[in-house]
Every structure is written in C-alpha cells, then in structure tokens.
Amino acid sequence: MATLFQRSTIGALLAGIFDGDESVGELLKRGDFGLGTFNALDGEMVVLDGSCYHIRSDGSAEVADASNHTPFAAVTRFTAAHRFTVEDPTTRADLSRRIDEAGRSANITIAVRIAGRFSSITTRTVSAQTKPYPSLEEASRNETEIELRGVEGTLVGFRTPEFEHSIGVAGYHLHFLDSTRTRGGHMLDFTLAHGEVELMELTEIHLSLPTSGAFLTADLDPEDGAAQIRHAEGN
Numbered sequence: 001m002a003t004l005f006q007r008s009t010i011g012a013l014l015a016g017i018f019d020g021d022e023s024v025g026e027l028l029k030r031g032d033f034g035l036g037t038f039n040a041l042d043g044e045m046v047v048l049d050g051s052c053y054h055i056r057s058d059g060s061a062e063v064a065d066a067s068n069h070t071p072f073a074a075v076t077r078f079t080a081a082h083r084f085t086v087e088d089p090t091t092r093a094d095l096s097r098r099i100d101e102a103g104r105s106a107n108i109t110i111a112v113r114i115a116g117r118f119s120s121i122t123t124r125t126v127s128a129q130t131k132p133y134p135s136l137e138e139a140s141r142n143e144t145e146i147e148l149r150g151v152e153g154t155l156v157g158f159r160t161p162e163f164e165h166s167i168g169v170a171g172y173h174l175h176f177l178d179s180t181r182t183r184g185g186h187m188l189d190f191t192l193a194h195g196e197v198e199l200m201e202l203t204e205i206h207l208s209l210p211t212s213g214a215f216l217t218a219d220l221d222p223e224d225g226a227a228q229i230r231h232a233e234g235n
C-alpha cells in the first residue's frame, strides 16, 4: 500500500510553528520523494530520487544538510503507477485537469512528478524568519517571485483532497528543481513545453505530530484557514 508520510500539518505552519524536531536524515528514511520546508521557514525543500535539496530565498539549491530539521514535510516512496507524455505546450491549469482526469477520484491523494522542459516556470521561496515568528501568510508576503524560461527540470509534489485542507495544502502543491539541481522553489505557475507526467495514488497516510512546544496550544483549524492557506501557498 502506498503511504504518504507527513510531519506536522499545514495548519501548524500557518499558525507560525516554524520549528520541528524531525531531521532531514530521519525524513529520508520515510521516503525518497516529496517536499516541505526547514526550521525557521528557511527555504523550500525538495526530496527527489532519495536526496533532499535545500532551496534558498534567492532560488539557489543545494543538497540539504542531514542534520537540518523540518517543521513540515511530506514524503513517499515513489513508484509511478500511471504515466503520460506531454508533447505540446501545456499550461498549469490544463495539466492539472489532465492529472485530475487520470485519477480515479478527487478524494484520493496523488503523488505527482512532472519532468521535462518548461517554457516558463514561476517560483517563490520563503526566507528564514526570526522569533517571535509571524504567521505563514505574513512570512510569505515579502517573497520575491522568480521566473525561469526554457529550463529543464522536475516538479515534485502532491494533489491533496479538499477535505484535508488543515492537514495538507489542498489541491496541487508542487516544488520545482531544475535538472542541474541548483535552482528551484515553490511553484506558482508554469507552462510545460514537453515532458512526462508520473502519478501514484497514496491511500495510506502516516501523520506524525509534534508532542511538545507551540503545537500543543495553537489554533490549528481557524475559521478562515482554508483561505489563508490558499493565499500563502498561491493556490
């Protein structure tokens, strides 16, 4: 059974809980594919082919230190169960529709891997915050967007059902890593020139929650939480 392993919740990140106790080394034992962020909200995480990459606010990427920690991450052991090829330029919206149609149900989480040449891709990357931490929405307000054109690379992430909106980022949440694995970020928009889409349904979820610190007393499901997440994540 394909399992999603997730550390903490997007609701906790939204509430400004930016420090966790799961190390990159521990996370990589849980999966070889996925995304997240680092303690203090210090950049975006991509896990691809068993390596963890740390993307900084200038969009540069490097292999993450195994001793770094994450407050929020989701990984799986990726094996493509379904794949299709894209031969003509396809926008984010059109490709999302094709993936939706390829899946059995909007109520099942899908791991999504899109590798190919992107005519354009717009990303942003959060930057390290200092205590007292702001909310995710405040922290993501000042991010710079970076647009890359004519770049080879891979989008890594998940399509999460709406009903899980305070646990994961409902809808598509994808992080980009270029083929040289030196640039990337949280994807806001793209046009895929051509490439291959690989999908895998995840019907088991292992949710690992903090047992100390701010997590214990935070409001993890505020009334406008879904809207706040959409705003902070650019969905």
Ligand SMILES: [Zn+2]
Residues within 6 Å of the ligand: 035, 044, 173, 174, 175, 186, 187
């Ligand atoms: Zn992200």
